[in-house]
Amino acid sequence: MKRKLLAAIAMLFTIITVAPAHADNAVKLRILVVATGEVAEDLGLAYIKPVLDEMGVPYVVLNAGTQDLTPAFLAASSQGTACKAEEAGCVGNYNGVILTDADLVPGFTPAEWDLLHNYEKNFRVREAVLSGWPATYADLEPPHDIYLDYGLAYSSSGHNYDVRWTIPGRYSKEAFEYVNRNNPLPITSLAFATHPRNDMNRLKDGSIPYVEPLLRTGQDEALLSIVRYMKPDQSAPAREVLISTITNASFLMHSKVLAYEFVNWATQGVFIGARFIHLAAHVDDLFRTNNQWNPALDKENGDTYRLTGADITNVVSKQAALRAAHPTAGNFKLDFAFNGAGAVVNPQTMPLAANWKDNLVAAIAANKTHFRFINHTFTHADMDKSPVPADAPCDYHTFTSAEAIRAEITANQNVWALLDLPERNENNRVLITGAHSGLKDQKCTDDPALHPGMFNLQADDIAFDAGGANPLLLQAAATAGVEYLAADTSQKAQNVEQYITQYEDGSQTDRLMLPRWPTNIFYNVTNPSQLEDEYNYLYYQKFINAGKNPCEAPAMACSPRSYREILGIEADIAVRHMLSFNRWPHFFHQSNLAQYDKNGSTLQFDWLDAVFTEYERLFSLPVKNLPYYEIGDHTAESLNARSAKIDAIWNRTTNRVTLLANKAVPYLRVTGLSGGEIYGGQLIGNINVDTKATTYEVDRGLTR
């Protein structure tokens, strides 16, 4: 009792001496990333940079190889001179530090380590270490003071560990709140496994590193730990570090799982920006027929498939089963991108009339509330540029006027009205062209059968960023009120959320390109054996036939794969897309919803089930499944926020954040402020910020 009281008094005394009443003890909401080099040289920087960018977190990179850390770089008064937290008007420049490498050798000197650590202590700022050697280094000169020590002793190295989560109770609401802690996490890159020393060795400032592992190997070694630097006279740690001794990179699954916490830990869960997990499945070509792959011929042979009314009722029950089986799936809905020409009595006869005798049309109308819909143009016409000269041979028909293209868009809007499908007004702003045409120039080569001499028909394409898009399409989209245009991430320069500024479309505003992920669930397959055959033809047999070694070609298969293996690989890839936090949908085709067995199995739901299963092994966060127009709205909001300069200062004394921007940002995502939505146990706000300062109370959600 007495001891506790004394400790409390001592603590109070410390607080009083360190933080005089007039001090603000304030830090900017911004991360300092200390790197070993530029992105081209630093795997860790190449890993964390896109995470910060996608989340919209402001940061500054210090290249330890070429720049020196100075006191004024860390904290400066309004006059720009270096200052301490306890001085009035002194603002720390960062509320979190991320090191891409644990020892930063040889770029960082002992003096720079002291500066950084003193800043962390003075401003109570945490540090996260992405990777590297768990160093303990002492000055070479007597008295050989220790200036860097993670409190870890090396135990083993490897690139194949199955680790389990061992998050101590005190951090259960704070660290890795979003992971599924029940399953092992496979580590597939080089890692140094360690043992916490937890001895009494002191650093030069008198602190002792106290280590608590969060990820342990089967041998009880630590790969990821929280290190608290404790001083004997203080109950609160002098510094707190999250250190990973696992190599992390963008192309590693375990790195995707860990990424968020490096940011969240470093900032104490208070930062500009946010992350959500998204998944949307677009089923294109509703009301059309898709050609079918013939496994006996290794090509399409004229067979086609078009969904039936029975397929649609099956889909309704499969969708309900998916939601029931997967707690993170919420109210997941498929999005149908439809071509209305296939839903009317006669596409050539005006006015158009819905073909209610068609059982597919009737089933869609009867079940419309279970799905969402997107305009995929009336006939799925090709929107690519016309050949030059105009009468040159071309595999596809092209339009020569923006009006004709616009008619393709508006006719489909009319079918939307005829079928009385939901959310028509919202969706008038969105367009997916047939095969994403019009965004690159295929140079009239599209049909493999017509060009037997070409191994790759895309080799002659002119990409979006090389002038290949069709200005007539962009003009038509602009006049039809389309704001968001779908793109294919597998095509050059289309894997970026971007305003289309480089083409003249005759309007004051620019269309926003919304990328979509393709998958290897091909448009021309309805069942596993067909898919397996086409997959192995494209990724294996085609190369063998051409006398090439598929094993030496990037992304090809070294041996044929089974449907189960293909599904596993596809699910793993899709989960990585989800864990990159972007909102991009995956696109499929109506053939993939055909029932291929008596249980009503479909390729589409096999994929969805595999993806959710894999995702839920790793994560527990609810998955957002947004309508495409909302994906467009949120993308536009993010781009606007990213283009603004946001000043945010967290005053620790009042525990409030003051926000200010250099322009109007009506929707700024901020994590850790009161209000907003609860996601993964944290508060995520959507705040209106402009040139007039506003303040918000900090709420780190530690009780949720």
Next chain:
Amino acid sequence: MRLNGILLSLLLVFSFSGTGGAADLAKAAAEKTDETARTIEQAEDENRKKTQQVNDLKLREHESLFPEQAKSLAKGYRETAKMIMEQGDDPKPVLDAAAYFEKQSRRSER
């Protein structure tokens, strides 16, 4: 999905044979089924990891900067090894890491 099915049927086997007088037999059978379930689970985990490694590699091949980054990483570990030696410790794990990333850098460059 399939795994859950197998586990569920194994549990059912256990609960039925667990009633009656053959308790020891049931216990032995249960231990055996536990073991089987564990083996199946381990095999599934291995498959999952293999899949993951296929994709790790596939995605790495698309990273044009990786060979350069791996080379820098190896160089960094060589510097760390020097530092560790100055500190009077064993640099072997770090030298091994340097060699590992040098190899990865060369393999990715082909």
